[in-house]
Amino acid sequence: MQITTKTSYKDFLLMVEIFHLGDKELTEIFERVKDHPLPQEFDVDFDSLVFGQLCQLQQMKTVGDLFVNSFYILLKMPEAELMQHTAADCLRFIWHVKTQLERITELFSAIHYKPSPEEVRAGIEKMNHGFFGTADWYARRMGITDHEEVFQTNWMRIYKAMKIDFENNRFEQNYRKVxxxxxxR
Known part of the structure; x- marks a missing residue:
């Protein structure tokens, strides 16, 4: 069996399962499709996603999740409809999802608080409550009583609020040192 631009996504997924394609083979396939034009119906503006969608995408654990669930999370596309598309189009979409998630992860990593050795010894890592912790922080910061409202908020608003707090905290630390x-003296 050969994978071409006409291969259906359903057939491609069967090949992945039958031939146990690993990371190396999938990386080679992604390298081939990354320049394939992204179909208009798959063109998602990641800056307009809500926080809940971003959380769902970040919680995917397997390649299989990415291969099927990302279409439903972002496009509300049922699996039966998805299987009718070409593998090239679907894989190009997955490449788009992957690169955009990497971009967003870099943004959040740049404003991630770096604890002091004393804070680490005191157990600060136990205070990481994941996505719900972020939603709870934002809800308290903005006076929101329903956490679901936070999950329906554009993720960039939450990121910008986090960035402001990060920069304010960094300034306060620097000021105290001065x-x-x-x-x-």
């Missing part, structure tokens, strides 16, 4: 140094 004052401490001044008082030592």
């Amino acid at each position: 004052i401490e140094q001044k008082n030592k």
Whole structure:
């Protein structure tokens, strides 16, 4: 069996399962389709996603999740309809999803608080409550009483609020250090 631009997505997924394609083979396939034009119906503006969609995408654990669930999360496309598309179009969409998730992850990583050694020894890592913790923080920050409202909020609003808090905290830490140094003289 050969995979071509005409191969159906259903047939491609069967080949993946039958031939146990690994990361190396899938990476080679993605390298071939990344320049394939993204079909208009698959063109998703990731900056307009709501926080809940981003959470669902980030929680996918397997390649299989990405191969099927990302279409439903982002396009509300049922599996039966998905299987009628070509593998090239679907894989190009998955490449788009992957690169956009990497971009968003980099944004959040850049504003991730780096704890001090003392905070690590005190157990700060136990205070990481994942997506719900982020939703709870944003709800309290914005005076929202229903967490579901946060999950329906554009993720960029939440990111920008986190970035503002990160920058304010960093300034306050730097300011305290300046004052401490001044008082030592």
